[in-house]
Amino acid sequence: MFFNALSAAAPDPIMALSSLCQQDARPSKLDLGIGVYRNEAGNTPIFEAVKMAEQTLLHQQDSKAYVGMQGNLRFNQAMTTLILGDQQPYDRVRTLQTPGASGALRLLADLIARTQPHATVWLSDPSYTNHEPIFRAAGLKVRHYPYFDLATKQINHHAMMSQFAQLDTSDVVLLHGCCHNPTGADLTFTQWQQVTELALHRGFLPFIDMAYQGFGQSLVQDAKGVRYLTEHVPSYLLASSCSKNFGLYRERVGVAMVAGETETVSDHMLSQLICLARNSYTMSPDHGAAVVAHILNDIALKDNWQNELYTLNQRIRHTRSALRQALETRFDKDFRFIEQHQGMFTMMGLSADSIKRLRTEKAIYLLDNGRLNIAGLTSSQVDHFAESLRSVTEE
Numbered sequence: 001m002f003f004n005a006l007s008a009a010a011p012d013p014i015m016a017l018s019s020l021c022q023q024d025a026r027p028s029k030l031d032l033g034i035g036v037y038r039n040e041a042g043n044t045p046i047f048e049a050v051k052m053a054e055q056t057l058l059h060q061q062d063s064k065a066y067v068g069m070q071g072n073l074r075f076n077q078a079m080t081t082l083i084l085g086d087q088q089p090y091d092r093v094r095t096l097q098t099p100g101a102s103g104a105l106r107l108l109a110d111l112i113a114r115t116q117p118h119a120t121v122w123l124s125d126p127s128y129t130n131h132e133p134i135f136r137a138a139g140l141k142v143r144h145y146p147y148f149d150l151a152t153k154q155i156n157h158h159a160m161m162s163q164f165a166q167l168d169t170s171d172v173v174l175l176h177g178c179c180h181n182p183t184g185a186d187l188t189f190t191q192w193q194q195v196t197e198l199a200l201h202r203g204f205l206p207f208i209d210m211a212y213q214g215f216g217q218s219l220v221q222d223a224k225g226v227r228y229l230t231e232h233v234p235s236y237l238l239a240s241s242c243s244k245n246f247g248l249y250r251e252r253v254g255v256a257m258v259a260g261e262t263e264t265v266s267d268h269m270l271s272q273l274i275c276l277a278r279n280s281y282t283m284s285p286d287h288g289a290a291v292v293a294h295i296l297n298d299i300a301l302k303d304n305w306q307n308e309l310y311t312l313n314q315r316i317r318h319t320r321s322a323l324r325q326a327l328e329t330r331f332d333k334d335f336r337f338i339e340q341h342q343g344m345f346t347m348m349g350l351s352a353d354s355i356k357r358l359r360t361e362k363a364i365y366l367l368d369n370g371r372l373n374i375a376g377l378t379s380s381q382v383d384h385f386a387e388s389l390r391s392v393t394e395e
Helices: 013-023 048-060 073-084 100-115 131-137 157-164 189-202 219-232 263-278 287-296 299-328 352-362 379-394
Strands: 093-099 120-125 141-146 171-176 205-210 236-241 253-259 345-347 371-373
Touching: 048 287, 048 299, 073 093, 073 219, 073 236, 073 253, 073 287, 093 100, 093 263, 100 131, 100 205, 100 236, 100 253, 100 263, 120 131, 131 141, 141 157, 157 189, 171 189, 189 205, 189 219, 205 219, 219 236, 253 263, 253 287, 287 299, 299 379, 352 379
Parallel strands: 120 141, 120 171, 171 205, 205 236
Antiparallel strands: 093 253, 236 253, 345 371
């Protein structure tokens, strides 16, 4: 009786698409919707550095007792340095381990709601599928700022900045740190500087989602704009993930990072985050964070991990180049945007009919917004995808 009035919840579009693909019996099927990296064998590998760290932990760890409300402190410090670099002071920065970046996003959304319940959170148009549901679940108002021009496949910078120029202290602007999801179109360093100046002038709160550091240009270059902004604004929020750049998808490893105008304000922000976590899941799982902490604090392992990440990065770049070439041999169009975009994703600007036909006729699964997971394509699949796209758009 108690739950009889419930209706079925709408399925998550990414998970629903992946489920449809799994049920497809055609051997040539391609899941290019879910944001998971695959190597040339079509697998999502475990980093060798992760395996070695796990072996060490297996032999050295002597307890499974609670770690603490803030999580693994060595992990928190290592992640703070990885993201913000080792040049700027951290006196106002407070970091909390979270269950993935989604856990960080929700905690920080709840912190906003607790502090300014009438705040408006501005998301890029388009943005990561789960951004809006998370902020709305926290009771916050959500609006979208202009970001991506489907015609040019570039950032609509003028429109974006015009929108930011109208915001004030009641607004929160979510910025993708690098490798924008779903478009792959990133802000230049100059544009990061301009956004920073507007944040200082208008007083809106920057909120950074840093899920793909190392998947764009490099660990340092991908964080360059973020570091500039965090060095100059009085307050900010940041969510980060180790799912992609450490391959720890199922371990749910993330951080929530906050900075207030003073150390005291930052302490209060952290205490509220801990309280919100206690009211939800109490503490984050330790294993993945312990692995990352061990890697980032071991010179040899860290070097090994960086080399593996570089190899992964280069494979994505080579796939982008191969896909551009394959498409330009089949279409009388310029596809250079594919190589200009960064990270795992690109927006192809396909019609709903083309996306549907790719699914039904070719067993190729893309999200309804046309997001293409470049990192899900192997070299042997590039020509098949390009030819399939030609057949559904020109027949």
